[in-house]
Amino acid sequence: MKESRELDGIVTVLNTPFTPEGKIDRAGLERHVEYALSAGVSGFLVPAMAAEVDELNRDERRLIVGSVVDACAGRVAVIGGASAPAKDRAAIAAELVELGCEGVLVSIPFEGEDSYRRDVDEIAACDTPYLMLQDWDAAGYGLPVDLIVELARDIPAFRCLKVESVPAGPKYSAVKAATDGRLAVAGGWAVMHLIDGLDRGVDIFMPTGLHELYVGILRLYRTGRRNEAERWFRRLLPILTFSNQHLEVSICFFKRLLFRQGIYPSDAVRIPLRFWDEFNRRRADELIAEAIALTDSFLMENQR
Numbered sequence: 096m097k098e099s100r101e102l103d104g105i106v107t108v109l110n111t112p113f114t115p116e117g118k119i120d121r122a123g124l125e126r127h128v129e130y131a132l133s134a135g136v137s138g139f140l141v142p143a144m145a146a147e148v149d150e151l152n153r154d155e156r157r158l159i160v161g162s163v164v165d166a167c168a169g170r171v172a173v174i175g176g177a178s179a180p181a182k183d184r185a186a187i188a189a190e191l192v193e194l195g196c197e198g199v200l201v202s203i204p205f206e207g208e209d210s211y212r213r214d215v216d217e218i219a220a221c222d223t224p225y226l227m228l229q230d231w232d233a234a235g236y237g238l239p240v241d242l243i244v245e246l247a248r249d250i251p252a253f254r255c256l257k258v259e260s261v262p263a264g265p266k267y268s269a270v271k272a273a274t275d276g277r278l279a280v281a282g283g284w285a286v287m288h289l290i291d292g293l294d295r296g297v298d299i300f301m302p303t304g305l306h307e308l309y310v311g312i313l314r315l316y317r318t319g320r321r322n323e324a325e326r327w328f329r330r331l332l333p334i335l336t337f338s339n340q341h342l343e344v345s346i347c348f349f350k351r352l353l354f355r356q357g358i359y360p361s362d363a364v365r366i367p368l369r370f371w372d373e374f375n376r377r378r379a380d381e382l383i384a385e386a387i388a389l390t391d392s393f394l395m396e397n398q399r
Contacts, residue, residue: 100172100197101254101279102137102138102172102174102198102225102255102279102281102298102299103137103279103298103299104135104136104137104138104299104300104310104313105135105136105137105299105300105301105302105306105309105310105313106136106137106138106139106140106174106281106299106300106301107131107136107138107139107140107301107302107303107304107306108139108140108141108143108145108146108283108301108302108303109124109127109128109139109140109141109142109145109146109159109163109303110127110145110146110147110303110304110346110349110350110353110359111124111142111146111147111151111159112124112127112350112353112358112359112360112361113360113361113363113364113365114360114361114363115360115361115363117363117365119155119158119159120359120360121158121162122360123353123358123359123360124159124162124163124166125162125166126358126359127353127358127359128163128166128167129166130306130356130358131306132167132170132171134306134307134310135306135307135310135314136171136306136310137171137172138171138172138173138174139163139167139171139172139173139174140173140174140175140176140200140301141159141160141163141173141174141175141176142156142159142160142175142176143176143178143200144342145303145342145345145346145349146159146176147346147364147365147366148176148178149366150365150366153187156187157190157194160173160175160191160194160196161194161195164194164195164196172197172198172225173195173196173197174196174197174198174199174200174225174227175188175191175192175194175196175198175199175200176191176199176200176201177191177199177200177201177218178200178201178202178229181214184201184203184214184217184218185217185218185220185221188201188218188221188223189221189222191223192221192222192223196223197224197225198223198224198225198226198227198252198254199218199221199223199225199226199227200226200227200228200229200257201215201218201226201227201228201229202228202229202231203215203218203228203229205232205237205238208239208242211238211242212242212245212246215228215246215250215253216250219250219252219253223252224252225252225254225255226250226252226253226254226255227254227255227256227257227281228246228253228255228256228257229257229259229283230243230256230257230258230259230260230266231259231260232259232260232261233259233261234261235260235261236260236261236266237258237259237260237266238256238260240266240269240270240273241273243256243270243273243274243278244273244274247274247277247278253278254278254279255278255279255280255281255298255299256270256278256279256280256281257281257282257283257299257301258270258280258281258282258283259282259283259284263282263284263288263292264288264291264292264295267280267282267292267295267296267297268295268296271295271296276296279298279299280296280297280298280299281297281298281299281300281301282297282299282300282301283301284339286300286301286302286309286335286339287332287335287336287339289309289312289313289328290316290321290324290325290328293313293316293317293324300313303345303349304349304352304353305331305334305352305386305390307390307393307394308327308331308386308389308390308393311327311393311394311397312324312327312328312331315327315397327393330389331386331389333382333385334382334385334386334389337378337379337382338379338382341370343366343368343369343370343371344370344371344375346364346366347362347364347368347371347375347379348379348382348383350362350363350364351376351379351380351383352383352386352387355383355387356387
């Protein structure tokens, strides 16, 4: 088993760029990787829900992951998304390791402690050096903390829990306390609560865009300038309130932002659109202009 770095800071969950014809655009994906790296992100997760993973076939998943691993060239860690139907998870996880990922993330539906443990053991057996479990529960508290502690004790590869339960804050604190800080905790959808998460000791945040702002706000906080970090984050919140209201809106918003920035060739998506109406498109364009201006202001005031 190869060694893996510890993850910390901003780990970008990459959207999948499509050409206007609906094909995967590898050049756009590579541009996004370089842009995020220049902003200072510490790793990538691909493919995940933000990548429209359910709309990708196995060959496309391999193409995306291989492209990101090649573009990173070992500069930061790449975590491969292995979430899939139970019959395919282990094979996909093993494939991700073979493609060069330093770790895998998997979301496993919780139906009971015994079955969950068996499923985690199966993924750990693929020899990934870094296993991140996604604690996904859009309506509740998610995985029992006692089970998380047992898994962290018994499975050396299990080194990070991505908390996406409701409410996330108390879960962050409970897991950090119960594992004495040995298990890294990541915040995904709860990046809207960045300052609260930092106050609770969250190690990793996993947004999909606005790289300079997230990296910069995190740097301000961790260098003792919490008030400045919160001031900038409050200016960002109206944008996040809109973009994070639903996964579909988030995907459409951030792909449109990347298109406006000249990084992606189009803002095309494959997911079925139910909520991305003309009003949301107009409002997104207003907020994208604000996001770009806010980024410019931040970089000007905080020269790197």
